[in-house]
Amino acid sequence: MSDDIRVFDDSSGSDESGTGPDARLVEEELRAAFARYEPLAPDAGPLRAAIDRRVVRRRQRRRVAQVAGVALAMLGVLAVPTFGRTVGVPPVPELAAPPPLAARSAGPAAPLDFLVLGVDGGDGRSNGHRADTVLLVHVPADRSRLYLVSLPRDLGVEVPGHGFGKLASAFYLGSHRPGSRPDLAGGTMLTERTVTALTGIRFDATATLTYAGLRQLTDALGGVRVCLPRQVRSHHTARVFPAGCHRLDGAAAQDLLRQRYHLDQGAHDRDRNGQRFVEALLHEVTDPANGFNPVRVAEIVGALGRNLVLSLHGTTPLELFGTLRTVAAADAVGIGWTYHPDRGPGGGIESLDPAQSRSLFEAFGRDTLAEWVDRHPERVTP
Structure with missing residues (x-):
């Protein structure tokens, strides 16, 4: 001693x-x-400085995780596209965005509307993409749940600056760049303008994910558990998806969400399966094990690369992520259209019921989708 x-x-x-x-x-x-x-005794100054640096780095990592979590949450409302092509024309100017969420959040919470686009990977010759999934996402002011509305890809619309055509072609018209890579931002912009002209809805954020990106995202999450009310047989691979719940990897999810030929209501049933996949994917990406794990976030976001375009229109990442994470725990409500065979001169162009579509889009603006669903239970995806 x-x-x-x-x-x-x-x-x-x-x-x-x-x-x-x-x-x-x-x-x-x-x-x-x-x-x-x-x-x-050693000087405490360097130790204190090292602790301060560690705290700063930890805060920066947390911020990165939160920002990346926004992308993951937005991706939770994407469905997988199929393939197609049409002719291309020049791009269009940017849309006027709604007021930033922060400017509207001083009082009670405001309802939010998002546009989500799933696009194919191009055909290697046309230097463009088409949007085969166009999904409207509504978050009510009470944050009770998400409402998902799929617009048919063959819906006849007026594309601003380009005349009448199918909704899916709007993305191609905006993304086509002869001799260069497709411009995903340009396709996103023109499709958003087209949907706003059709519905009157101004979107708080828009997300676009390519065919390859969604497959990579699904694999990075370790698969997604999807529940089907009836069997689906793949027209492309002969794979059979029995009725019930299944955890699908990226290739299987891509295969499932391309199917329409063997379904009773064709592309409309495909859109309903897409809504089911959307809800399942949203639960995965907003799970704390993914959204708040910096390593997992880095792996998942790194898998996407150029396959993601996310436009927040003034909404901050923290606001958006917090909102989506709040509503992700509740079951989403998918809304579909009354089925009818494709019609129209020479191109299988579809149309919406004027009265029902008008009342639905007005319910977005009035934040009364819950009441609209109560009046039209036949339009809810089971």
Whole structure:
């Protein structure tokens, strides 16, 4: 034992107050020992600086995880496209965006509307994509659940600056760039303008994911569990998806969500399966094990690369991620259209029921989709 510090025994004759001669002696020896060894203690300055740097890095990683989580949450409302092509024309100017969410959040929460596009990977010759999945996503002010509305890809629409055509072609018209890579941002912009002209809805954010990107995202999440009300047989691979719940990898999910030929209502049933996949994917990407794990977020976002376009229109990442994570726990409500065979001169162009579509799009603006669904239960995806 060191001579500088001795053991003090209460039985050695000190008084009960602990201030007797022996107690004072020990205190003096302790003070002397601390004084002799104090110069040997390391400078605390570098240690404090290292701790401060570590705190800053941790905050930066948390911020990166939150921002990346926005992309993952937005991807949770994407479905897989199929293939197609048409002719291309020049791009269009940018849309006027709605007010930023922060500017509308001083009082009660505001309803939010998102547009989600799933596009094919191009055919290697046309330098463009087409949007075979066009999904409207409504988050009500009470944040009770998500409402998912699929627009038919063959819907006849007026494409701003390009005349009448199918909805799926709007993305191609905006993304086609002769002799260069397709411009996903241009295709997103023109499709958003087209949908806004059709519905009157101004979107708070738009997400676009390519065919390859969604396959990579599904694999990065370790698969997605999808529940089907009836068997689906693949027209492309002869794979059979029995009725019930299945965890699908990227290739299987891609195969399932391309199917329309063997379904009773063709592309309309394919859109309903897409809504089922959307809800399942949203639960996966907003799971804390994924959205708040920086390593998982880096792996997932890194798998997407150029296959993702995310336009927030003034909504901050933290606001968007917080909103989507809040509603992800509730079951989503998918809304589909009354089925009818493709019709129209020479191209299988579809149309919407004027009265029902008008009331549906007005319900977006009035934040009354819950009441609309109660009046039209036949339009809800089971």
